[in-house]
Amino acid sequence: MQEAKRLQLRRIFWNSDTGWRLGAIFIALCVVTPILTLGWLASQGSLSHWAHLLNFVIPTAFANTVLLLLGVGVLVTCLGTGAAWLVTAFSFPTQRILSWALLLPLAVPTYIVAFAYLDILHPIGPLQGLIRDILGYSSPREFRLPDLRGLPGAIFLLGFVLYPYVYLSTRVMFATQAASLLEAGRILGLSGRGVFLKVALPLARPAIAVGVSLALLETLNDIGASEFLGVQTLTVSVYTTWVTRSDLAGAAQIALAMLAIVVALILLERHGRKRQRYANTQRMRPIQPKPLKGTAALIAIGLGWAPIIIGFIAPALYLLNQTIKHLHIAGGVSSQLIQSGLNTIGIALVATLVVVVCGIVVTWAARSTRSASPYAFTKLCARVSTVGYALPGTVLAIALLTPINLVDDAIAWVAQWLGNTSPGLWLMGSSTALVCAYAIRFMAISVGGLESGLARIPPSLEQASRLLGETATGTLRRVHLPLLRPAIGAAALLVFVDTMKELPATLLLRPVNFETLATWLYAEAARGTYEEGAVAALAIVLAGLLPVIVLARSQLKSGH
Template structure:
């Protein structure tokens, strides 16, 4: 049997290759879990005085503000998202098709940019209040002024009008796929339009609503710029000020643990909502046919539908564009520091995108290879753990990364010196590599989810045929799957790149000295109360965020007839 040894050799190589992918998957999962373990270790370093001070002076106010902010934003995004989704699904009115994708545009504007814009738009001597006073015949802000935007209510309104697309997207898909016969049956039984919505459509869409609200609340918990600009002491802001201002790392870690408890609750709510996300029907579903509105009803639907888009995207975008044009007209160019910040942003986002795609490919391919054969269930568990990084707020992730990065720096320095070289100093901490690690952990869920979706479209028979011909899992991935995965990889890369450009909390805490990105430049400009070049940086981030939103709208929200 002369062919047996080569056959056994090929099988051994395949086994070794599969083991390598599983090991890579475990290393990625360990990299995501390491910051959480380090965070717990940091928190335990604080003595009882730390805990007593936090429980008496910091946590009550921060926790109350965070809870009220989450409650308010949850209610607002639920109302705006569900209302917009039902309006687009059930009714036909002028500009409905355009509005179906325009309702996603606020996703392109980070929350801190909206706060930055509206602080100037709604300033007592800003354009809005000045125009109102002129209409009313007042000449001074002392005679008339709107309530101050720097308040908890202001934060709820701004965040709600930016984050509602999470609920709109998931709920719109659910409404569009519901069987029209169920709504018609409810109406035949005597339920009006409102009754059919409340008794049939809304209960069936509750899982999608829970998922959308949970995602919006996770983004709210991660926010630091908008809350600080508006003067709201949330848990996220408290972590930042405790670490940076008071240099109390143990106290910041303890506050971060409280944030993780809230994150755990939100994840449980989201999974509870998804448990009934699937239902069966014995008949072929037919989408709801929208009812055409005329006259005042159509005008009302038009106004209600476009109001969130105007508040969440159009108004701040017009302000940023106006301020940018004004800056170029006055100064003629942007500063070299701002150009350097833009270069830093693009460079770090690009490197982080490549690293995140590589890690996500290792995790997704290990899980795929495990499903094709027998073996331990570790790859599946690794994939689930690796995707948990998206739920970790940036400030929490930054604190947790300190210990792993310092350990790697110490080990690398020791090995380098053992080879006879001088001490290289810090290799990760204090460099842009720390930012890349934070971005990769934070956005790994996007990479894994996109690649797994792409792999699911490739028949397993193609891989099985390659393996029967003696190809290793790595060879099958390189020669067969990667060419077919290009669309999925491209979409995931785009989303990761834009999210990395917008990330603020982790960047603020881990960036090297004298290193700025567009988001940190904008943060510094707003902190100084200067809005000229900050508007240029903000507009660049918004423009970069538009492309994935437009692609998402084309892919997910093709208008129904």
């Protein structure tokens, strides 16, 4: 009897799907290890320096971080929700263009927007010079705009760059709401504003919560814009504590506090929509946009294009102008910048390949597992493998140091045991550490895209393949991979561009004398040589346009 039970358990937990399950478990452990290491590092540090941190660092950094998150959250909610309702509920000139153009600020990383506006709004910059010429002033001493550096400027710029996260999710929710619900509100005596506030907006709360949480996670991950604008956040404190003071344990302790804020944000978002349940058993008729004419149409055009001009058009035109000037004066692009571009493309391609392959392993392990207990476990592994996206780049870099050094030590020990010379810092001394950081941070993009693609494939195809004697691997190779090509392509494109834009983790984990376009731009901005950094910034923006175009096409399809 016991032998029969043993054989039954062996058939459940060790079959043709076991290899995929082991791969999913390994990937989940790789994602969890840095988080556990972060707690261990924080516990190893001395608490003696906390008197200094609590007196001079933490209060200001924590207050700035909280105020920055609150300000950005309010601004992206207003901009994203308002823009989504404007292009969904009303029809006016350029409305169709606006429906996808409102996504364009996603192509510009936050640190590039700060980099551009610091020069555009400089007291002797083009904008203030033009205003003084119009008003008849001759010197910045006579007239100058408020300084952009500071917390209000950071909230303003980050809000106008990150609002598309709210716009994207909320517009889909507005576009799929039944017109009959809004008409019922009108029949009950609600005005147009009342229908929006009391019917459409409550129904869109889950989508708004998701978009705001993503925008806040990006705000917490930011280091370049905050440092350029002189805002001391917890992210900047982690970087300066490690790099300037060489205090890894102290940086880990601050990073652990940041991780607590991230968990609080995620729990708050989950709590805000845990009881939101909507069902519609009738055939939905989409909202019919209300035509606007005259002054109302002009106001709608102005409101719709203002976020695009501030968040994309103005910084993009500035970067283009500065790039043309630099190329004309310098006679071309420097060899160091070309090498930085090649480094960026090379490491982004490698990271994209690793992330997509790991995403396929995780999603297919959950899909192909048929027994109840292993299925629940592999689904848990799939969920765990995506938590890296919630880790800010600085936190992830701090957490990866110890595991990477342990692996380097193990490789050196094995090499010496075999009689070979030590390879040195094999992981830390190469770009492998960067690839690991990118893979952990952006695994959620690959897993989410592939899960959506697999959900569209009927299970009957897999069942037919398995009944015909095909293994799980053969079913994936011959049936699902050809059908998953669009999902794989979209996920790979998003991961590629995100790795090109990533700054915090790259700053902390890059090898010596290894520059990417993001770190080149950061260094040039720190030196104040904006013309040199404009070329790298424009290249990053052009690369960021690719996923925006893909998102825009999907938006137009959903609109149809």
